[in-house]
Amino acid sequence: MLTAYKIYTKLLSAYGPPEWWSDDPFTVIFQAVLVQNTAWENVVMTTEAMGGIPSPGAILAMAEEELQSLIRPCGFFRAKARTIRSLAAWWDGIRGDESSLSTEELRKQLLSIKGVGEETADVILVYALHRPSFIIDAYTRRMFSRFGFQFRSDPEIRSFLDEGLEADAGLYGSYHWLVLEHCKAVCRKKPRCAECGLRTICPSRVQ
Ligand code: SF4
Incomplete structure (x- = not known):
């Protein structure tokens, strides 16, 4: 039987250990918004052109139009600038105290911010705050469906993963990265x- 962990080990042997995102939480928060509906390459290019990620304080001191202009190459720049400013204020407010908040509470706070959906909230929880909250996106749904799982909703996927994996943010972050790869x-x-390293365990393989 295919388990969540068995799939992880197969992905790990096919693609190798993943790179972790930045060690700086606000860099992850900033880039998690920028990457919405655009390619990661655009995020890297934009961040490099900016000379790095400004601090939350610098973002809040900046005119919104200036931030819009800096992030314009990533698209949806007005909405993204508004969300980044809201997240900068949120992070500035909780930084240093975040460890006293439960994962559920942090997720609730993130989801209350306009422009932060479930996927972005989980990306921030895992990669910025190191909380085990699995990131479920279109790739995750596709991969598990191809492996023969018939989940009816994202919460069902989440339960399957939470029950089958150790609650470890490093593991969840690695898993998500491997699914993307x-x-x-x-x-x-x-x-x-024909080129897939997981074809021997996949019921959907096409010869
Ligand atoms: S064998 Fe094909 S369908 Fe199955 S995981 Fe690999 S690429 Fe996807």
Whole structure:
């Protein structure tokens, strides 16, 4: 039987250990908004052109139009600038005290910020705050569906993963990164099964 952990070990042997995101929480928060609906390459290019990520204080001191102009290459720049400013204020307010807040409370606070959906909230929880809150996106849904799981909702996927994995943010972060690598490399909308390192365990493989 395919378990959440077995799939993880197969992904790990196919793609190797993942790179972790930045060690700076606000860098992750900032880039998690920038990457919405755009390619990661645009985020890297924009961040480099900015000469690095401004601190939350610098963001809040900046005119919103200036921030919009800096992040324009990533698209949806007005909405993203507003969300980044809200997150800068949120992070400035809780920084240093975040360890006293439960994961559920942090998630609730993040989801109350306009422009932060479930996926962005979980990216921030895992990669910035090191909380085990699995990131479920289109790639995650596609991969598990191809492995034969018939989940009816994201909460069902979440329960399957939470029950099958140790509650460890490092593991959750690695898993998500490996799912992205796998779905971008071979498990695409039109899958490249002949090149897939997980084909022996996949019931959807195309010969
Ligand atoms: S065998 Fe094909 S469908 Fe299955 S995981 Fe690999 S690429 Fe995806």
